[in-house]
Every structure is written in C-alpha cells, then in structure tokens.
Amino acid sequence: MAKKNKKLRILLIEDNGIFFNIVSELLADHKVAGAKTASDGLKQYNEFKPDITLLDIVLPDGNGHEILGKIR
Numbered sequence: 001m002a003k004k005n006k007k008l009r010i011l012l013i014e015d016n017g018i019f020f021n022i023v024s025e026l027l028a029d030h031k032v033a034g035a036k037t038a039s040d041g042l043k044q045y046n047e048f049k050p051d052i053t054l055l056d057i058v059l060p061d062g063n064g065h066e067i068l069g070k071i072r
Contacts, residue, residue, distance in 0.1 A: 007031050011050035013041035013067070015059050023054065038062025045071050 008030045014020045015036045024032055033048045035041035038059045045053060053071065057064035 005029075008051045009033070009048060011035070011041070011044055011048055011053040013038070013044075013053065013059070013064070014056045016056070036060075038064075038067050041067055042070060 010027055010030050010032050012020060012023055012027070012032060012034045013036075014023065014034070017036075020034060020036070024034065033044050033050065035044045036059075038061045041055070041059070055064045055067060059067075
C-alpha cells in the first residue's frame with residue numbers, strides 16, 4: 001500500500017503577482033498561504049505556522065533578510 005504524501009503548509013511571501021501565481025499553481029497539492037508585503041508576511045507566518053516559507057528579498061514595505069531574522 002502506497003503512503004499518502006503529507007500536505008505541507010507553505011507560506012509564499014512575494015509581491016510579484018505573476019511569480020506569485022506561478023508558484024502557487026506549482027504548489028497546488030499543498031496548503032499554501034500567501035502575502036505580498038513584509039508586514040502581512042509576518043502576520044501570516046504567526047497565524048499559519050508554515051512548514052516552509054518561500055520569501056522574496058525585496059518587498060514594498062521591507063526586506064526579506066529582516067523578515068527572516070524575525071521568524072528564525
């Protein structure tokens with residue numbers, strides 16, 4: 001009997017709409033939450049509790065490196 005793959009909780013923080021949509025479609029087999037700003041990304045991270053976070057570096061209201069430091 002084959003094991004069923006675990007659905008990961010993935011947070012995508014990305015302000016580029018086209019890239020955001022493409023990545024979301026590629027991850028459709030998982031539970032995906034998204035944010036387009038640094039502040040919303042931090043809020044989503046705390047509420048969604050993702051297994052994996054895909055984080056853009058340049059966001060309209062912050063820097064991905066700063067967000068990484070806060071979520072580590």
